[in-house]
Amino acid sequence: MNDRPAGAAGIRRAGVGDRPVRTGTDITSSTAVRYALVPAPRLSLDAVARRSGLHPDLIRRFVALGLVDAERDGAGRLVFDPTAPAVLARIQRLRSGLCLNYASIGLVLDLLDRISLLEAALRGRGPRSETPPWT
Structure with a gap:
């Protein structure tokens, strides 16, 4: 059931879903990793169609284009993350506000996600110094 002994490097395997679980005493880094106990x-x-106000066929098209992530359940129906209505609202804002086609929207979404990751990495580095790093 466990891949490692409890406490080895601060990580032990849980029995449900085999997701890593951090123990409270062995964390040495300043950032703690959180894992969902319940999916x-x-x-x-x-x-998703009700919450976003879009027709289900349009949402299926977005899934086919790769703009929204979805999976299939055991019966073959599409299921979405709880964040899907927010992603769909973002797509609609880009489409109506900037008059972009769906291929361009995919590119813009990828770039916005990358910018968010870079900004988070910069925030994690701490306060900026007054002198530029190249001098």
């Missing part, structure tokens, strides 16, 4: 509930296509 987030998945939304059906109808629930």
Whole structure:
């Protein structure tokens, strides 16, 4: 059941889903990693359509284009993360505000996600110094 002895490097394997779980005493880094104990509930296509105000066929098209992530459940129906309505709202804002086609929207979404990651990495580095790093 456990891949490592409890406490080895601060990580032990849980029995449910075999997701790593951090122990409270062995964390040496300043940032703690959090793992979900219970998987987030998945939304059906109808629930996402209701919450986003979009037609289910349009949402299926977005899934086919790769703009929204979805999985299939055991019955073959599309299921979405709880964040899908927010992603769909972002797509609609880009489409209506900038008059972008769907291929361009995919590129813009990828760039916005990359910018968010870079900004988070910069925030994690601490306060900026007054002197530029190249001098």
